[in-house]
Amino acid sequence: MNETNKMKLTYDVVSGDFDRAGEASSAIKRLLQRLGIPADIIRRIAIGTYEAEMNVIIHAGGGVVMAEISPESTIIVVTDKGPGIPDIEQAKQEGWSTAPDYIRQMGFGAGMGLPNMIKCSDRIDIASEVNEGTKITMEFKHADKV
Amino acid sequence: MKLQKIVEALDLMVATKNADLGAEVSGGYASDLLSNVMGQAKTDMLWITMQGHQNIAAVAALLGLSAVIVAGGSHVEKDALEKAERNSVVILTTDLPAYEVIGRIYALGVKNEI
Numbered sequence: 001m002n003e004t005n006k007m008k009l010t011y012d013v014v015s016g017d018f019d020r021a022g023e024a025s026s027a028i029k030r031l032l033q034r035l036g037i038p039a040d041i042i043r044r045i046a047i048g049t050y051e052a053e054m055n056v057i058i059h060a061g062g063g064v065v066m067a068e069i070s071p072e073s074t075i076i077v078v079t080d081k082g083p084g085i086p087d088i089e090q091a092k093q094e095g096w097s098t099a100p101d102y103i104r105q106m107g108f109g110a111g112m113g114l115p116n117m118i119k120c121s122d123r124i125d126i127a128s129e130v131n132e133g134t135k136i137t138m139e140f141k142h143a144d145k146v
Numbered sequence: 147m148k149l150q151k152i153v154e155a156l157d158l159m160v161a162t163k164n165a166d167l168g169a170e171v172s173g174g175y176a177s178d179l180l181s182n183v184m185g186q187a188k189t190d191m192l193w194i195t196m197q198g199h200q201n202i203a204a205v206a207a208l209l210g211l212s213a214v215i216v217a218g219g220s221h222v223e224k225d226a227l228e229k230a231e232r233n234s235v236v237i238l239t240t241d242l243p244a245y246e247v248i249g250r251i252y253a254l255g256v257k258n259e260i
Contacts, residue, residue, distance in 0.1 A: 007224070018199070018200060018201060019200070019225065021200075021201055021204055022201065022204030022205070022207070022208060025208055026204070026207060026208060026233070027206075029208060032161035035182050042152045043189065043209070043210075045185050045230075046208040046209070047185065047208070047209075050184060050205070051181060051184065052207055054201075056216075088238065090259055097228070106180075106199055107178045107180040107195075107199065107201070108180055108181070108201075110179040110180075110181055110182060112179065112182055112184075113181050113186060113187075116181055118186045119185065
């Protein structure tokens, strides 16, 4: 793989901006559709990206969604300068959430975001420092494993 | 089954402008937890919910759902309708409770492959 075969895009995600929530995920989905990536793979990428994007909007003071698309795979990197995750293993547990009540009333904060990202992606790396921020890297292969 | 037939059978209100009711409905999913819907609902499904804020439009667009039915007379926010219209998402509303909506659609023969 040489660098010319890769597309890199970045999208800013603004804290608390529910008006634009899902726009980075939607833009990436549309691009992947134009590139002819299989629909079931796009679906997984859209779900994983949306969950990460929503986490930034809900928990962090804004962040960036970066997509790196090559013929073989899409890598989504979501970084924020939010409060960080003190216990990543705990955060991965289905049902664990620190979302405030008003977020839960909107149907978020059910503790399913990280589990969804883990299920949807072929590889996930979660790096987080308390009071520094969080970086989530998800890889999605464009073809099923042989 | 075509979305149009379900809209007529349940007398649903079409809340979004220029809605295309010709979509084929493949099944349904009911939940008010957005991540649960993200993880479980499939393309071309109907989604029955009580949520009426704009994130329902984002979820429906990302999953390629055939429509969102906001049940129980739950209020759909104006920006939810605008976002839905921008993304070609159909939002339907009804005063019928969610249980009744789902039962009637199921009785029409719209079932999921499980």
